[in-house]
Amino acid sequence: MLFRSWEQAPTATRGTGAGGGVDRWPGVARVADHVGVEHLLVTRHALVRRVLTEAETYRPDNALDAVTPMPVAALRTLAAHRFRLPPTLANNGGASHPGIRALVADALHPTRVAAQRDWLAALVRRRVAELDATLTTGAPVDLHAGLAADLPLLVLARLVELPDAPVAAVKDFARAALELFWAPLDTDRQQALAAEVGRFHRVLREFAATGGGLAASLRAAGHPPDVVVGALFFLLVAGQETTSQFLTLLMHRLTGEPAVLAGLRDGSVAVADVVEEGLRLEPPIVTWRRVAAVDTTLGGTAVPAGTSIVLWLARAGRDPAMVDSPDEFRPGQRGSRRHLAFGAGAHRCVGDQLARMEAATVVAEAAPLLAGVRVLRPPRYPDNLTFRMPDAFLVGR
Template sequence: MLFRSWAQTADARWPDVARVPDHVGVAHLVVTRHALVRRVLADPATYRPDNALDAVTPIPVSALRVLAGHRFRLPPTLANNGGASHPAIRAIVADALHPTRVAAQRPWLTGLVQERVGRIDATLDAGGPVDLHAELAADLPLLVLARLVELPDAPVGAVKEFARAALELFWAPLDVGRQQALAAEVGRFHRVLREFAATGGGLAGSLRAAGHPPDVLVGALFFLLVAGQETTSQFLTLLLHRLAGEPAVLAGLRAGTVTVADVVEEGLRLEPPIVTWRRVAAVDTTLGGTAVPAGTSIVLWLARAGRDPAIVDAPDEFRPGQRGSRRHLAFGAGTHRCVGDQLARMEAAVVVAETAPLLDRVTVLREPWCPDNLTFRMPDAFVVRRR
């Protein structure tokens, strides 16, 4: 289950809490109920975030040497930081992604999406297939994030390759050869981040001015490039694919009886790009009647929590606006809740509003494929043709 959790979300056989070994024999406590998942996220003293970025496949010495050769480090910064420095770092990042600054990007993003949809529409009208992931969703969040936080001047393709390599290296089941290749990819781009952290403006400049050391700057940039844009591009692809199979929702959007905002929230509940997140028990405790010894790895099944019948009327149906739709945990909860939630919502709202008419008239030629991964779905091509 651990590496196909995105495909088993609707499986009714799972208990509230279950002990599950992973591919290397390490036992994890998998938590499935909304109330329990939220309790863990809201209690960072009992359930610490220290293991959030640990590699689920232990990295061998050969790959560690590759990373060391690039001076790669991931100190506690954002997602994996349960220390005293977290609030100050988070506040600076949150200011860079403030809702007012995010809203200011909406007209520009709308124009860009309209331009792309126009080209896609022309290709479809001519009878050709279109990959909506590559042609629309893949790079949009990166382009917006670059404007907000002044990301390093690197080719979009290089940044995307780095982000996906990082998601695979730290969260996928891997063999040694693949780990070495991914370590080289991640290490090379880590050098770019390190150089930018020393001189860059925007977010990097704000963190430097606040006195944070270079490793913190690099760690913050690393996490933003992975979680701040790659997950949103994944969500856009997943949501577009889901909507293509929801004619009643598309009809509601067309008629004005369904709102774009409600579609986005229901999409986050049913098709989150991040399906699990991890914590580690700091002390001996209990969870859902299960003993949890200190040091236990806890896997919080965010995607299944969003389908908990205790919070939502129709757990497996796409019903925008239904009771509980907005109570999903796609952005986490508590002190480590995603600081880019409003950015992701804005981007998804623009894409849904501009592409819904197009989706109403397409046939899916190739559904997105998602590789084995503990936490991230990482969909690839989504190819459609006009009906």
Template sequence: MLFRSWAQTADAHWPDVARVPDHVGVEHLVVTRHALVRQVLTDPVTYRPDNALDAVTPVPVAALRVLAGHRFRLPPTLANNGGDSHPQIRAVVADALHPTRVAAQRPWLTALVRERLAAVGAALDAGAPVDLHAELAADLPLLVLARLVELPDAPVGAVKEFARAALELFWAPLDADRQAVLAAEVGRFHRVLREFAATGGGLAGSLRAAGHPPDVVVGALFFLLVAGQETTSQFLTLLLHRLAGEPAVRAGLRAGTVAAADVVEEGLRLEPPIVTWRRVATVDTTLGGTAVPAGSSIVLWLARAGRDPAAVAAPDEFRPGQRGSRRHLAFGAGAHRCVGDQLARMEAAVVVGETAPLLDEVTVVRAPWCPDNLTFRMPDAFVVRRG
């Protein structure tokens, strides 16, 4: 279950809290109910985020040496920071991603999406299949993020490869050979981030000006490049695929009776790109009647919490605007709630609004496939053709 949780959200037989061993024998407490997941996320004293970025497959010495050779470090910055520095770091990042600055990107993004859809339409008219992940969704969030925070001047392809390598290295079941390959890729790009953190402007410059040391600047950039854009591109692909199978919703969009923003919220509830997140218990406690010893790894099943019948009226149906639709935990909750939630929502609303008419005219040739991963779905492609 730990590596296919996104595929088992409708299984009705899970208890509120389950003890589940992972692929290396480590036991985790998997929390499935919306109220309990939220309870953990909003209690940073009892449940700390210290293990959020720990590798679920222990990294062997050979791969650790590769990382050390690149001076790779991930100090507590955002997702894994339960210390006093977190509010200050988060405030700098939140300012860079302020809703006013995000809204200002909407016209530019809309024009870019329309330009890409024109090319997609031409290819479809010529009878060619088109991968909407590669041709539309994959790099859009990175391009927007780069405008907001002045990311390193690196090729888009290299950044995307690094981000996916990081998601695999820290959250997938792996063998030692694969870990060594991924460690080299992550380490190489970490060196780029380290150089940029020392001299770059935008967010990097703001963090330096606030007095944060270089490792913290690198850690914040690392997390933004992984979680700040890769997860949104994943979500765009997953949402478009879901929308392709929802003709009534598309009809509502055409008629103006369904809002793109509501489609996005239902997509986040039913097709979240981040399906689990982790916490560690700091004291002996109980959760939903289950004993939780101090030091326990808590796996919060965000995707299943979004289908909790106690939280939403029709948990397994795609009904934009339904009661409870916006109560999902796709962005987490509490002090570590995703700081880029408004950015992701804006990007998804633009893509839905502009792409829905195209989906009326195509059939799915290849649905997205997602590899084994504890937390991230990482779809690889979404291929359609005309007719």
């Protein structure tokens, strides 16, 4: 259920809160994952937001717990590469979090982000022209690989002075990390992923010791090497991979929304509204996790301390209590901007303005191209608790 049914509302089983019984839209439901571990699945917008904002009651300590428990062999492989991820950003509920977050926020300050817009628009324009020329010959194109996959990484590299590693290697590392920690896996696959993640962790460790930009700022603030590595890890995984996923998800959705594309062309639909509606309906992060720090209740359901909580961010964006037309792509509708694609509270995504700028640029430049294509193969998504991870998006004229 936790992997293949993200497009379906669950049927409450027990512990659904006030009213009890069976409800197509339970606020809280108990579900088991592929290894039999029980989680509290939270779907209602108000309840999801409550968990995200009540930091003392619901902690982020389990954010990086592997969904599939790692075997000894994989753990030894990670240890051999000195792989460690101490509390830094998404997994940090301690006193060091505000200071680390402030340094990352400064690197991704809206003014610095805005300064990248013209450069990015020119790059996207060139790529769209190349894709259009290929389509004109009658050949198909992959909009994920040809347009979306590496754009966020290229922008991020300019903002935070990322290590000088080949783009393909960084992308492979990021996807490997998303799979290793958040996917249902067999032991052979875990071992292979552990080796790949461990090797790149060594690159990050070397850069953390000598690199400029954000790495230098973290060192200057007195943070130990493991914290610098952890911050770089989160940026490379969450700071760019999720945005490239969203760009592909949004482009795919727009190919099925001709009225929206027409509105973009004639100016009756705002690009910013399209991005927000895309974040509401097609977020790249479908869930996030918290753990109850104390005994509490949520939506009328008892939540003992230590309970694993899965927040269904994507379903919260379609809560009828929050938006007029939950399943329709209607840019600018009431509630469209209240989505939780970037989370909420102390751990709200620090790169939200960067992601919005990148998505708005791609929508503005690629809308005419999207209006003139047909989908040959939509993106496919591997089983994953949290991330969509589209592979390819093939279109033809």
